[in-house]
Amino acid sequence: MTSVLDDTPAPAFSHALRIYWEDTDAGGVVFYANYLKFFERARTEWLRSRGFGQEQLRTELGAMFVVVHTNVRYLRPARLDDLLQISVDITDNSGAAMSFFQTARRGDDVLAEGDIRIACVDSTTFKPRRIPKAVAYTGPLSG
Amino acid sequence: MTSVLDDTPAPAFSHALRIYWEDTDAGGVVFYANYLKFFERARTEWLRSRGFGQEQLRTELGAMFVVVHTNVRYLRPARLDDLLQISVDITDNSGAAMSFFQTARRGDDVLAEGDIRIACVDSTTFKPRRIPKAVAYTGPLSG
Amino acid sequence: MTSVLDDTPAPAFSHALRIYWEDTDAGGVVFYANYLKFFERARTEWLRSRGFGQEQLRTELGAMFVVVHTNVRYLRPARLDDLLQISVDITDNSGAAMSFFQTARRGDDVLAEGDIRIACVDSTTFKPRRIPKAVAYTGPLSG
Amino acid sequence: MTSVLDDTPAPAFSHALRIYWEDTDAGGVVFYANYLKFFERARTEWLRSRGFGQEQLRTELGAMFVVVHTNVRYLRPARLDDLLQISVDITDNSGAAMSFFQTARRGDDVLAEGDIRIACVDSTTFKPRRIPKAVAYTGPLSG
Numbered sequence: 001m002t003s004v005l006d007d008t009p010a011p012a013f014s015h016a017l018r019i020y021w022e023d024t025d026a027g028g029v030v031f032y033a034n035y036l037k038f039f040e041r042a043r044t045e046w047l048r049s050r051g052f053g054q055e056q057l058r059t060e061l062g063a064m065f066v067v068v069h070t071n072v073r074y075l076r077p078a079r080l081d082d083l084l085q086i087s088v089d090i091t092d093n094s095g096a097a098m099s100f101f102q103t104a105r106r107g108d109d110v111l112a113e114g115d116i117r118i119a120c121v122d123s124t125t126f127k128p129r130r131i132p133k134a135v136a137y138t139g140p141l142s143g
Numbered sequence: 144m145t146s147v148l149d150d151t152p153a154p155a156f157s158h159a160l161r162i163y164w165e166d167t168d169a170g171g172v173v174f175y176a177n178y179l180k181f182f183e184r185a186r187t188e189w190l191r192s193r194g195f196g197q198e199q200l201r202t203e204l205g206a207m208f209v210v211v212h213t214n215v216r217y218l219r220p221a222r223l224d225d226l227l228q229i230s231v232d233i234t235d236n237s238g239a240a241m242s243f244f245q246t247a248r249r250g251d252d253v254l255a256e257g258d259i260r261i262a263c264v265d266s267t268t269f270k271p272r273r274i275p276k277a278v279a280y281t282g283p284l285s286g
Numbered sequence: 287m288t289s290v291l292d293d294t295p296a297p298a299f300s301h302a303l304r305i306y307w308e309d310t311d312a313g314g315v316v317f318y319a320n321y322l323k324f325f326e327r328a329r330t331e332w333l334r335s336r337g338f339g340q341e342q343l344r345t346e347l348g349a350m351f352v353v354v355h356t357n358v359r360y361l362r363p364a365r366l367d368d369l370l371q372i373s374v375d376i377t378d379n380s381g382a383a384m385s386f387f388q389t390a391r392r393g394d395d396v397l398a399e400g401d402i403r404i405a406c407v408d409s410t411t412f413k414p415r416r417i418p419k420a421v422a423y424t425g426p427l428s429g
Numbered sequence: 430m431t432s433v434l435d436d437t438p439a440p441a442f443s444h445a446l447r448i449y450w451e452d453t454d455a456g457g458v459v460f461y462a463n464y465l466k467f468f469e470r471a472r473t474e475w476l477r478s479r480g481f482g483q484e485q486l487r488t489e490l491g492a493m494f495v496v497v498h499t500n501v502r503y504l505r506p507a508r509l510d511d512l513l514q515i516s517v518d519i520t521d522n523s524g525a526a527m528s529f530f531q532t533a534r535r536g537d538d539v540l541a542e543g544d545i546r547i548a549c550v551d552s553t554t555f556k557p558r559r560i561p562k563a564v565a566y567t568g569p570l571s572g
Binding site: 018020021022037040041044045048053054055056079080081 | 161163164165184188197198199222223224
Binding site: 330339367 | 477
């Protein structure tokens with residue numbers, strides 16, 4: 001489990017989302033598998049904040065991301081109506097794959113955290129390919 | 144299938160949401176059952192706009208809503224990255240149950256539309272009960 | 287809401303499934319939208335019992351089914367560990383679309399029931415097309 | 430990522446399941462988060478094979494399992510209509526928590542594999558408690 005680097009070059013990205021009935025289970029709390037969905041929504045919005053939609057990536061650049069590894073700890077339960085903040089920090093960015101450290105927070109409490117690794121594949125052949133340069137660049141956005 | 148009443152007393156409520164990978168299926172479009180989730184997110188936000196969270200309803204007023212009937216037509220497919228507007232219009236509001244006409248639109252296109260009926264139950268006994276007055280009131284909000 | 291015809295030509299098909307944590311919500315019961323999934327699993331197994339997989343339909347016959355209308359009543363809650371029987375009865379079968387009446391039962395109790403209408407489309411163009419003959423035939427199976 | 434122990438005391442348990450439309454995403458393959466659901470279905474059936482339902486555990490023994498850590502690798506895609514075998518092997522069993530190594534296979538191919546850690550909590554207070562003895566015992570079943 002990687003920690004957020006103190007001197008991370010890219011600023012953390014954060015996405016807010018609300019907990020609905022669909023997200024909960026009979027234990028009265030959020031079903032743990034759904035944190036993977038929350039983490040992905042935040043990565044998708046991070047990508048969009050950089051100017052890329054996933055559909056556009058596929059159709060225009062012929063690139064698709066696939067998740068290859070998820071390592072997640074579930075620390076405290078989230079409940080109906082909670083407003084969560086999902087963070088996105090890049091921890092590795094090397095050619096054909098990227099790794100992220102992500103957290104789900106309610107206020108100051110970390111409810112879940114994990115490392116997610118995604119690989120870039122050709123959207124037709126599904127073979128590994130380099131991440132398009134414009135996407136891989138993670139320096140400060142010029143606005 | 145009820146149409147939106149021309150002289151509906153309450154103004155239509157609308158909730159925006161984004162389509163993510165989790166919402167799609169191998170047909171390349173949104174999995175139809177997920178429109179029920181989208182409709183519910185919008186009803187939940189409508190309720191919140193009136194000052195009520197679902198969890199708060201349960202704990203403070205001892206009331207819970209259960210869905211008893213859904214009648215939905217799927218007209219056009221939604222795709223990854225689409226931004227949808229989900230509308231909420233009350234078509235019946237009588238004591239222990241409420242009916243809504245809801246649509247999912249992308250721009251001017253209606254992708255799905257349907258009638259959803261919910262009943263109010265006691266959150267402990269699950270027996271039908273009247274909807275709390277403050278919730279049932281659907282006149283104009285005083286702000 | 288159509289009832290099962292007394293003289294339905296095709297024998298009712300039934301598919302058994304178990305309720306898991308993933309199917310429930312914070313109300314302690316099955317999340318209503320999931321009955322659409324259960325109904326679909328049963329239709330898929332009905333199709334398989336006739337010799338057709340959905341993937342095979344797409345690749346070999348160029349045909350895909352899309353759900354165009356679902357009208358469902360939720361009568362009694364299902365709970366964790368329940369074993370449900372999902373029935374499939376054809377109520378209409380005319381060219382490019384089929385309708386089904388389906389129920390979810392636990393023992394003798396009907397928990398949910400509804401009418402589902404599906405249309406056949408070309409898997410490439412997504413234009414309506416006739417249901418392949420071998421699939422549409424709903425007389426008795428010769429074994 | 431733990432490997433299956435060569436001299437594991439308990440025989441591996443396996444649960445078969447079918448891939449439906451609901452399990453797939455627009456990439457044409459199974460949505461990766463769903464493997465967590467598949468792994469849980471198999472653990473639930475493993476528990477049932479030992480004589481315990483999850484609902485019964487909660488009501489009769491006041492015990493509930495919560496997932497605290499999932500570490501999963503996604504190796505090959507599963508597709509519509511695939512029949513998967515989900516394995517369950519206990520890798521740790523110490524008092525108030527258990528760890529499992531699980532795989533999803535299609536024939537001889539491992540599609541996903543991972544380590545899942547669950548903790549036992551009191552179903553009312555949600556405080557950690559010892560796993561009920563009858564459940565924790567993982568020696569050979571006497572039949």
